[in-house]
Amino acid sequence: MPKAKETVLEIDLSALTHNFNYLKSKLQPQTKFLAVVKAFAYGSDAVEIAKHLQKLNVDYFAVAYVNEGVALRDAGITAPILVLHPQSISFKTLIDRCLEPSIYSTHVLDEFIKITKAQSQKDYPVHIKFNTGLNRLGFKVNDIDSIVSKLDNTSSIKVKSLFSHLVASEDTNELEFSNNQIEKFKTIAATFEEKSGIKPWLHMCNTSGIINYPEAHFDMVRSGIGLYGFGNSIEEDNKLKPIASLKSVISQIHTIEKDETVGYNRAYTAKGIEKTATIPIGHADGISRIYGQEKGFVTINSEKAPIIGNVCMDMIMVNITNIDCKEGDEVIIFDNKYKANTLAEAANTISYEIMTSISQRVKRVFIP
Ligand SMILES: *Cc1c(COP(=O)(O)O)cnc(C)c1O
Numbered sequence: 001m002p003k004a005k006e007t008v009l010e011i012d013l014s015a016l017t018h019n020f021n022y023l024k025s026k027l028q029p030q031t032k033f034l035a036v037v038k039a040f041a042y043g044s045d046a047v048e049i050a051k052h053l054q055k056l057n058v059d060y061f062a063v064a065y066v067n068e069g070v071a072l073r074d075a076g077i078t079a080p081i082l083v084l085h086p087q088s089i090s091f092k093t094l095i096d097r098c099l100e101p102s103i104y105s106t107h108v109l110d111e112f113i114k115i116t117k118a119q120s121q122k123d124y125p126v127h128i129k130f131n132t133g134l135n136r137l138g139f140k141v142n143d144i145d146s147i148v149s150k151l152d153n154t155s156s157i158k159v160k161s162l163f164s165h166l167v168a169s170e171d172t173n174e175l176e177f178s179n180n181q182i183e184k185f186k187t188i189a190a191t192f193e194e195k196s197g198i199k200p201w202l203h204m205c206n207t208s209g210i211i212n213y214p215e216a217h218f219d220m221v222r223s224g225i226g227l228y229g230f231g232n233s234i235e236e237d238n239k240l241k242p243i244a245s246l247k248s249v250i251s252q253i254h255t256i257e258k259d260e261t262v263g264y265n266r267a268y269t270a271k272g273i274e275k276t277a278t279i280p281i282g283h284a285d286g287i288s289r290i291y292g293q294e295k296g297f298v299t300i301n302s303e304k305a306p307i308i309g310n311v312c313m314d315m316i317m318v319n320i321t322n323i324d325c326k327e328g329d330e331v332i333i334f335d336n337k338y339k340a341n342t343l344a345e346a347a348n349t350i351s352y353e354i355m356t357s358i359s360q361r362v363k364r365v366f367i368p
Contacts, residue, residue, distance in 0.1 A: 263309030
């Protein structure tokens with residue numbers, strides 16, 4: 001790659017292929033793979049990522065909201081798309097674009113049956129979400145009777161899968177809780193099958209679930225962060241390849257005297273004669289103010305340069321006092337060597353957040 005001369009997010013599609021194949025190697029051959037491409041594929045680019053994964057014969061996609069699914073359909077994605085958190089106001093669009101809803105509450109079930117009946121739909125595929133401990137979205141086991149009786153009264157929808165979500169699949173201290181969720185989900189599935197007489201697919205594992213709970217892969221797994229190169233543990237991180245590199249450039253270098261201050265509200269004071277570099281990336285690009293005050297850093301010519309003072313909307317200033325560099329030099333915010341999770345953890349957050357925060361203003365560049 002030529003050195004960055006502006007702020008760019010480079011997306012390495014061969015790393016995506018590597019991660020997909022690595023995660024698939026953890027599955028039984030018949031287990032289906034759902035790729036989670038919500039939030040612009042975790043900030044990379046949902047359309048390009050989905051096109052690439054579709055070429056690799058991924059079985060399913062998931063997004064959070066209907067408009068994300070619409071963007072994929074507009075781009076020619078034909079694989080089935082599960083919408084994890086639809087609202088009833090967008091059901092008409094969802095049906096028009098052949099998206100498949102997660103049905104997570106009685107209200108949503110009633111509303112979806114109403115609209116599919118009114119449209120004389122037959123066997124419209126839906127996915128029923130059960131809450132096994134996250135207490136975020138989903139039915140409980142004692143809702144099954146009511147769900148089944150509603151299903152018995154309509155032919156407008158058809159349950160394609162039952163699913164649930166693990167609370168702490170990456171946390172080995174929560175093994176007991178996770179196993180308990182898995183057992184609860186098995187009971188739910190058995191009860192549902194018995195009462196409804198149908199046998200939908202089952203799925204429960206996200207990326208860390210794929211790695212830590214092979215006995216809970218069921219019929220399909222749902223992976224997001226792993227595809228983008230993070231495995232929530234040092235061991236797995238070493239096997240995956242981050243697909244996104246955020247790079248920029250030094251716009252200007254200043255030499256400042258002792259006690260001069262840098263940036264808004266004079267949040268940084270020089271301890272002696274110091275050199276600073278101004279970089280064209282700020283909180284509007286996704287570098288949150290939590291990375292200011294020397295919590296976050298960038299890498300210039302392989303040296304760590306802390307972000308000093310407050311992060312501005314369009315810029316950060318970094319300390320380069322001991323770094324040999326010049327205006328126009330490349331700046332790495334994160335890449336496959338200086339990883340996004342290291343930067344995120346330095347500011348007490350997680351790779352998911354920094355990745356999904358990279359705003360649409362940052363140009364995406366795809367490397368085949
Ligand atoms: C986001 C999400 C996933 C993907 O989780 P990763 O940890 O990124 O693999 C899977 N399932 C559901 C329900 C989600 O919301």
